Amino acid sequence: MSTSTSAPQQGAAQAAAASTRGGNAGRKQSNRGMWLPYAGIALIILYCLAPFYWMIVSSLRRTGDTFETDVIPTPFSFQNFIDVFDPKNSFGRALFNSVLVAGTVTVLTLIIGTFAAYALARLNFRAKNLSLSIIIATSMFPGIAMVIPLFKLFTDIQWINSYQALILPAMSFALPLAVWNLTAFFRQMPAELEQAATVDGCTQGQAFRKVILPLAAPGVFTTAIIVFVAAWNEYIIALTMTNKSDYRTATVAVTFFTGTTGRDIPFGSIMAAGVILTVPLLIMVLVFQRRIVAGLTAGGVKS
Amino acid sequence: MTTLAESAPATEARTPLHGGGSGRKWRRRAPLMPALIFAIVVTQVPFIATLIISSLDWNILRPGSRRFTGLSNYGTVFTDTRLRNAVLNTVVLTASVVLVSLLVGLALAVLLDRKFLGRGLARTLLIAPFLVMPVAAALLWKHAIYNPDYGLLNGTLNAVWRLFGADQGPTVDWVSDLPMTAVVVALVWQWTPFMMLIILAGLQAQPGDVLEAARVDGASGLQTFRLITLPHLRQYLELSVLLGSIYIVQTFDAIFTITQGGPGTATTTLPYEIYLTMFRKYEYGEAAAAGVVVVIGTIIVATFALRTISSLFREEGNR
Numbered sequence: 213m214s215t216s217t218s219a220p221q222q223g224a225a226q227a228a229a230a231s232t233r234g235g236n237a238g239r240k241q242s243n244r245g246m247w248l249p250y251a252g253i254a255l256i257i258l259y260c261l262a263p264f265y266w267m268i269v270s271s272l273r274r275t276g277d278t279f280e281t282d283v284i285p286t287p288f289s290f291q292n293f294i295d296v297f298d299p300k301n302s303f304g305r306a307l308f309n310s311v312l313v314a315g316t317v318t319v320l321t322l323i324i325g326t327f328a329a330y331a332l333a334r335l336n337f338r339a340k341n342l343s344l345s346i347i348i349a350t351s352m353f354p355g356i357a358m359v360i361p362l363f364k365l366f367t368d369i370q371w372i373n374s375y376q377a378l379i380l381p382a383m384s385f386a387l388p389l390a391v392w393n394l395t396a397f398f399r400q401m402p403a404e405l406e407q408a409a410t411v412d413g414c415t416q417g418q419a420f421r422k423v424i425l426p427l428a429a430p431g432v433f434t435t436a437i438i439v440f441v442a443a444w445n446e447y448i449i450a451l452t453m454t455n456k457s458d459y460r461t462a463t464v465a466v467t468f469f470t471g472t473t474g475r476d477i478p479f480g481s482i483m484a485a486g487v488i489l490t491v492p493l494l495i496m497v498l499v500f501q502r503r504i505v506a507g508l509t510a511g512g513v514k515s
Numbered sequence: 516m517t518t519l520a521e522s523a524p525a526t527e528a529r530t531p532l533h534g535g536g537s538g539r540k541w542r543r544r545a546p547l548m549p550a551l552i553f554a555i556v557v558t559q560v561p562f563i564a565t566l567i568i569s570s571l572d573w574n575i576l577r578p579g580s581r582r583f584t585g586l587s588n589y590g591t592v593f594t595d596t597r598l599r600n601a602v603l604n605t606v607v608l609t610a611s612v613v614l615v616s617l618l619v620g621l622a623l624a625v626l627l628d629r630k631f632l633g634r635g636l637a638r639t640l641l642i643a644p645f646l647v648m649p650v651a652a653a654l655l656w657k658h659a660i661y662n663p664d665y666g667l668l669n670g671t672l673n674a675v676w677r678l679f680g681a682d683q684g685p686t687v688d689w690v691s692d693l694p695m696t697a698v699v700v701a702l703v704w705q706w707t708p709f710m711m712l713i714i715l716a717g718l719q720a721q722p723g724d725v726l727e728a729a730r731v732d733g734a735s736g737l738q739t740f741r742l743i744t745l746p747h748l749r750q751y752l753e754l755s756v757l758l759g760s761i762y763i764v765q766t767f768d769a770i771f772t773i774t775q776g777g778p779g780t781a782t783t784t785l786p787y788e789i790y791l792t793m794f795r796k797y798e799y800g801e802a803a804a805a806g807v808v809v810v811i812g813t814i815i816v817a818t819f820a821l822r823t824i825s826s827l828f829r830e831e832g833n834r
Binding site for chain 1: 549553560561562564565568622623626627629631637639640641642643644646647648649650651652654655656658659660662665667704708761762764765767768771772786789790793794799802803806807809810813814817820825
């Protein structure tokens, strides 16, 4: 990655740009090439974030100011955040349900997924590729096609309005995601690690537990975040398998908000709920950004 | 990695590398079984049940009317104008969202595949829309952006109009006037980061020495991109298109939240139509048949996706 191949006209500032491995900008870069990408990125970040900003602003307006279009709400009001927890919305309960369901799904998925992924990454057996295909294909099944028989089944065994009716189907989406992600992680690890451990007298199980698992911890952690997000976002199962507000998750509850009269839509509360549902996730993403990006791109990145 | 991966494809069937007694082999396989069996039970069994239901004339409002009708539900799916309209809407929605977000995602990935101050932060902010709860995103677009009275779009139009001296900007009711476009734009916003991440992974997997060689040989940036990067990215682009289509075909929450399939049936896609058939008309048989059609369509697309994924993996192994 030497900069010595650069043409003389390239200034010191450009040496930094040239040291990017891609070097897509080429050598004919002028000063224009320096700010253009920045401008592009700024524009795109604006495009990605403007909707969030507007949501936060709308949630902070007073109920009477709903129709204002000022960029900064004056005066500020947190009334919407109080309204959203009004008992008639059962939003608090719904948040609890969401955390419970997504948390359980994450833990169960990781336990099963880690074993499955390790087997797929390291062992050779005849049906390996078929197994991987079936597991991945599972994640591509449209949820709506599963809802019909599951709804019928859960009605018969009286699971409608129960946590297990939300957790089990969600796992069928989460599991392929976890297996796919973890398989990529395990494949990245050199097989010599286990071979060395085996030479030193470990069984394969011990090698997995004492050598591989600690090293895979970052991968497992990333997968946990991704699975949690997927389970947290699940909608169609949560919508169809519940009809009592006690078991609704936050995703469904927020679409069932009602205003004081039957017809008006509680925009302020909806925006406040939106902030509550997205901002913690956004902060989590910011904190764990490196790991999440690494996880989402696992398998493609050479390290 | 090397010893395992290189010998795997050729010798796998005949001489398993980690061979041994069949008992030992099964002990190795055992950890895989819970996941596999679970995945099969939870998805394949319901699918078979869907297949069976799809051959029944079964409306829950007419108790005792459940009977076998063969393929007549499928006849309804393909002849009924509502369902045909839903299929068409699904194709239009999926194709537009996939193509637009792919192009934007490619541009973003190229921008992000270089070092600059705050790259990590920019990348995080860019993937934010993908990680946000789809329902919250849909509500956000419906109320905060498209709302005719205080949405961001009309607010911006107002501000621009006032800048030029006019009193009031045009009041456009985006969701009623341009329902399909409204849904497409919201979904593109949400799916662009997904496309970007796959393409970015492809860009970063590019062998640096080839790019270096191209630069030494005097290729311009554009030439390098067109002749080296783009062919290298082909697989990743295919993968993004296939995976994107598979997931976007299933879109339900955005339709349910933003337009409720309306106005009329302008944005009623197949998943939403199935939901209506099942929970509003209680025609279980018809809903199941439509579900089977979605699954078969998905399987066809997924077959291509799996082929791309496995060829990517093979390349990884050969490295």
